Amino acid sequence: MTESRSETSFRDEILAFYKGADTESLMARARELCLARHGRGVLLRGLIEYSNICSCDCLYCGIRASNRNVSRYRLEPERIAAIASSGYRAGLRSFVLQGGEDRAFAESALPRAVETIRRDCPDAAITLSSGILPRRIYAALREAGADRYLLRFETSDPALHQKLRAGVNLGRRLEALRDLADVGYQLGSGYMVGLPGESEETRIANALLCRDLALDMVGIGPFIPHPDTPLAGSPQSPIELTLRATSLVRLLLPDAHMPATTAAGSLDPAGREKMIEAGANVLMPNITPPESKRNYLLYPGKICLAEEGEKCIGCLGLRMVSVDRELSFLRGDALRLGQGAGAGDRAPAEVLL
Ligand code: SAH
Ligand code: SF4
Numbered sequence: 037m038t039e040s041r042s043e044t045s046f047r048d049e050i051l052a053f054y055k056g057a058d059t060e061s062l063m064a065r066a067r068e069l070c071l072a073r074h075g076r077g078v079l080l081r082g083l084i085e086y087s088n089i090c091s092c093d094c095l096y097c098g099i100r101a102s103n104r105n106v107s108r109y110r111l112e113p114e115r116i117a118a119i120a121s122s123g124y125r126a127g128l129r130s131f132v133l134q135g136g137e138d139r140a141f142a143e144s145a146l147p148r149a150v151e152t153i154r155r156d157c158p159d160a161a162i163t164l165s166s167g168i169l170p171r172r173i174y175a176a177l178r179e180a181g182a183d184r185y186l187l188r189f190e191t192s193d194p195a196l197h198q199k200l201r202a203g204v205n206l207g208r209r210l211e212a213l214r215d216l217a218d219v220g221y222q223l224g225s226g227y228m229v230g231l232p233g234e235s236e237e238t239r240i241a242n243a244l245l246c247r248d249l250a251l252d253m254v255g256i257g258p259f260i261p262h263p264d265t266p267l268a269g270s271p272q273s274p275i276e277l278t279l280r281a282t283s284l285v286r287l288l289l290p291d292a293h294m295p296a297t298t299a300a301g302s303l304d305p306a307g308r309e310k311m312i313e314a315g316a317n318v319l320m321p322n323i324t325p326p327e328s329k330r331n332y333l334l335y336p337g338k339i340c341l342a343e344e345g346e347k348c349i350g351c352l353g354l355r356m357v358s359v360d361r362e363l364s365f366l367r368g369d370a371l372r373l374g375q376g377a378g379a380g381d382r383a384p385a386e387v388l389l
Contacts, residue, residue, distance in 0.1 A: 047247070050287045051240065059276055059283075066283035066315030073290045073371070074317045077364030078356055081130045081163065081295070082123040082345060085324040085332040086111045086149070090136025092167065093202040094190075096231065098262035098333045099136055100202075105264050107331050110138075113145045117152035119345075123323045124157040126346045127365045131160060132186065132320060137167030147180040154181030161367045163224070168208060171215040178219050183369075185216045186224035188255055191231055192245040193238045200231060200267075213249060222370045224253030224293075229281045230273025231259045239281055247288045252370035253318075254285050254292045257299030258307075260335035275304040279314040286315030291371040293318050302337045308352075309359050318368065319356075321348035 039047075054062060087110040088099045099106055111119075120131050131153065135141070146166065153162055163184035164177060174185070189209050191197050197206040217223050227242045246254050258278045261270045278300055286294060295318040300307030308319065322329055323345025330341050340348055353363050 047244065047288070050284070054240075054280070054284050054287070059280055062280060062283045063314045066286040067313055069290050070286055070315045070317055074293075076361050077317075077366070078296075078312060078361050079130065079293065079318045079364050079366060079368035080128055080349065080352070081132045081318060081320045081368075082120070082128040082323040083132045083134060083298075083320045084111075084116055084119050085135065085322070085329055086116050086133050086146075087135035087138055087141060088328075088332045089138045089141070090167075091139070092137045092204070095200045095202060095266045096228065096259060096262070098264060098335055100265060103264045106333075109328055109331055110135075110141060110145070111328060113149035113152060116149040117156060119323055119325065120153045120160070121156050123345060124160060126349060128321075128323075128349075129157075129160045129365055129367045130163070131157075132163040132165060134165040134186075135167075137169075139169060139173070142166050142169050142173050142177070147176055150177055150180040150182050159367070161369065163222075165224075168204070168212045171219065174212075174215055174219045174221070178221060182221070184222040184224060184253065186226075186253060186255060187213055187216065188226040188228070189213070189242075189245065190227055191234060191238060192227070192241045193234065196231065196233045196238070199233070222252040222373075223249070224255060225249055225251050226253075226255035226257075227281075228257060228259040228299075229278045230271075232267060232270040239277070240284070243281060243284045243288055246285050246292070251289060251292055252372070254289060254294050255297060256281050256285060256294070257297035258303045260299055260303060260337065262333070262335050272303070275300065275307055275310065278303075278307075279310055282311050282314040282316055293368055293370070295320050298322065298339060299335060302335065302339050309355055312356070312359050312361060319352050319363070321345055321352055323348070 089108050093100045093102050162182045164182050165186040194206045261267050294316040296308035296311035296316040300311050
């Protein structure tokens, strides 16, 4: 699709500012924009890591299929729904169910978990993050009651993508994103910052791809090398790169919901607060039971492993006070759907590929 002149000049202006600004000024402009569009409330999404069984072998990931040091688990659908119900009683109205790419589970058990949550927590948003699946499974899960889907493209560099995702190409990832949009999900994607082989040009292209995809949600986090993976010896990028990326995406996508990710909080004790100050507006308390979440180590040094989910909410509330923000218990739908909009109102897919 050809870009209109005004779109081109918008991008040029943002990129020129990004390239010339020091990190503090970049963050200040992105933060102001975030406050103007989203207000002071920081949306909560309760994260349930339902399974660490994965058929993929992404080079960066601690739960990749070839890592024999992982003790594998799958939570039963009833268990997943019970965890969501407990979060619901604590006030959460948005849940993210995340797991490895596991087609059999996504086809059999996951729809039951979604249906039960939809029944027991009727006004809560349900987001899935279960990797690339056939379109018919995306449709079945949507039918079961899921509203949103997160599938990061990881890197927009096709050669790097193919290498790091063990042969699965970027085109297939983008096709899955198109399927998700067509099926009617609120769409989330994003990328890691600081992957080995990435350049500043890649980082800019990553942010621009988020705009091309007209994403409702953008998840960005630092790549943290895991010792049991082929990328164990890779250098750790500084948090500043992730903060700059967050601000750039915020400026390019003012309406997107953007989490201050756990990976940022694991790399830097104040990483999540810094991401909020860089333009993020969402936090994801991990409500997975401790005995499971300790086996869901995508990267080392993951925080809050011992905490029960409800304690996380209290801790996050205090952290937000430190940056003059407050927690919001709203569902937090895509702004394009308007306030109070349900999940079924997705506008026609606008994936510009
Ligand atoms: N299997 C699904 C969802 C779980 S992985 C999927 O891959 O889409 C969720 C995210 O964790 C991935 O999208 C990736 O961006 C991130 N991740 C994996 N390994 C990581 C690492 N070593 N450091 C930081 N983030 C990582
Ligand atoms: Fe599996 Fe996701 Fe990890 Fe890749 S990043 S190995 S798809 S869990």
